[in-house]
Amino acid sequence: MPYLVNTSAPVLVTGASGYVAGWIVKKLLERGATVHGAVRDPKDEAKVGHLRTMAENSPGGLKLFKADLLEPGSYRPAMRGCATVFHTASPFKTDVNDPQADLVDPALEGTRNVLQSVNDTETVSKVVLTSSCAAIYGDAADCADAPGGRLDESVWNTTSSLDYQPYSFSKTVAEREAWRIADAQSRWKMVAVNPSLVIGPATQNAPTSESFSIMQQMGNGTMKAGAPRIGLGVVDVRDLADAHLHAAFDPAAEGRNIISGHETDLVEMAKTLQPTFGSHYPLPTRALPKSLVWLLGPMLGGLRRKFVSRNVNVKWRADNSKATRSLGLTYRPLDVSMNEMFGQMVKVGAFDD
Template identity: 50%
Template structure:
């Protein structure tokens, strides 16, 4: 049981990020003090939306410059904090030449760097770590090895590597490092938040993510000829942010928490959006797996191994623990998709082909 003083500042790493921005907003709206780490506190395109939120809230916001791979750079921000929300981690699916340098090393060493700061900071009592369902499983086909056919918090990703699903590998490697460090000391405890594929409105127009790209592709016409049968587990970014705050404040919170509203395929998502936005060219059919295997590397930048181990395979995750122990209530997937799509239109980020 860990009691957090709500008057003490809360450290949020990577505070300008997609999920972190919502965490900061909710904390400020509760009147709390936030120590926000970012790469460049003077960069208005990165922090301006947070400053605007702070100005309208009853909370206090203070920025600190920090880098994942710079040892000691989080020390000043952690001073006086009892609760640390570590969200900062690279979220890159492609476009790099060295997966270890682009993803794995920053995720693992960055986590180690932040937790070493927690070890040095006497005030810290709890760390809430943003991890992912990618630390639970690597490929949809991994489900065939799971009794009952449902992933839960007891399961760990053992199928990813630097060469196959390197983003997923970076998440499981970072979380394992976090648990190793947590168990090596007794002053602070660790609670992990394992979100599904995060969708929903962003608090800034400059946010770039795979989430945004996926929704853009569905509505732009890029996929009008059809989509592969690829199942996703989805969750609203606002529910993920709430989960972090609940995990920080509930004294009995512990362990891992899958944060997922439910599952849907790419075609399911298109069918949810099409009636709301009839002018956009959403896909209306699924393409055969053989076609996805043949053309995926050329048209979508996905490997044939990814197609083999994900396309056509079912997916199911158990979110019962998050509802039971955190009291989390989930938004309907259709609501999340609709509000996300509308924001892309409003922000001028959706162009039809």
């Protein structure tokens, strides 16, 4: 379904230097929008240089602003005069020392801070929240309890907590709080985008995302003996960026939206890389027995046995028809996304000793 990007007012993208945000910024600039990018440090060229290069080669314009998720009001200068806000800033990592401080506080307090600034900025009429399928489910086993055995937008994650799957818990509490704030007013509209695991090439050479950590393990020999068949959904980062623009500028967009192109697992994902990279990199070629993962997971990969029980050899199923139908989305083939992502990592030396 076609949409027209509103270029009459600036657009704010929080966490503009991030993996997903980079593609949102790129697509907005290509369509002539003026983008206000909120980042931790606008002077850190290693983090924002690629954004400046994008702007120099695009019809749109870019202004970078300093902002912090945990600093109330810090997004107001960046938001001034904007009609649309993309709130993408939120930590995506699973290996943390303090889940409350490292995950929940930035996600929850950051959402509060950004949306309070939206309430205080009368020019804003639309907010697109980058949530996650993690706010819908905690483990692949949760799919069995969903309507018809498939996750849909009516489902909320009730199995994650601060102690178990804290990243998923952080996304859940943050999205719930966002809807509470949005529903308490009537001036601006919010649409939530709920992607599965995001894959595909980045707009910068050194992206920080859990997706690249998984790909690193596939290519550096960590999974040489085999990979656990963890059920999950995946979506190409460029298709996800398109979904964000649809959510912002397509009048049909509303509510929550599952954005996921493929139902797969780690073994099937790795198999897509074999024809091109299999002879050069120690990619996993077989599935590890669940019993072995259950036994050794806590010692070797930090996989809790509860996680193994509820995710390994368990199919992940989700109904993506709402967003596909209302937003007119199409998804790239899995092998295209995987090979372009892995190929980029090879090019920048991600697997070099």
